[in-house]
Amino acid sequence: MRFLIVRTEIRAAADVDIAIAWATGGRVRDETVSPEPRRQVVHAEDREAALLLARALSTVGAVRRGKQRVKVLPLEGPAPS
Structure with missing residues (x-):
């Protein structure tokens, strides 16, 4: 299975939006x-390579400071048995 590893900006959420979502x-x-x-x-x-790349992208300063995030997304469904 192929994977997409994406580093994205994290959008700030206003307190009002959080309260509405909670309610x-x-x-x-x-x-x-x-999307972000x-x-x-x-x-x-493969998954092993995707996780290795995600760990590498997670060392970026903006990710470590919480300004960005790393996502691992499968591109195909599981292979039929």
Whole structure:
């Protein structure tokens, strides 16, 4: 299975938005509607390689300070048995 490793900016959430999401049971952020801006994208052929690349991207200063995050996303479903 192939994987996509993405480093993104973290959007700030206003207190009002958090309160509304808490009260209604909704979400503060919905990646399907409004994805976070991408900073870097890398492909990997297997899970082990994807996790290794994600760990490497996690050492970036902005990620360590909490300004950005690293996501590992599968590109294909599991192989049929």
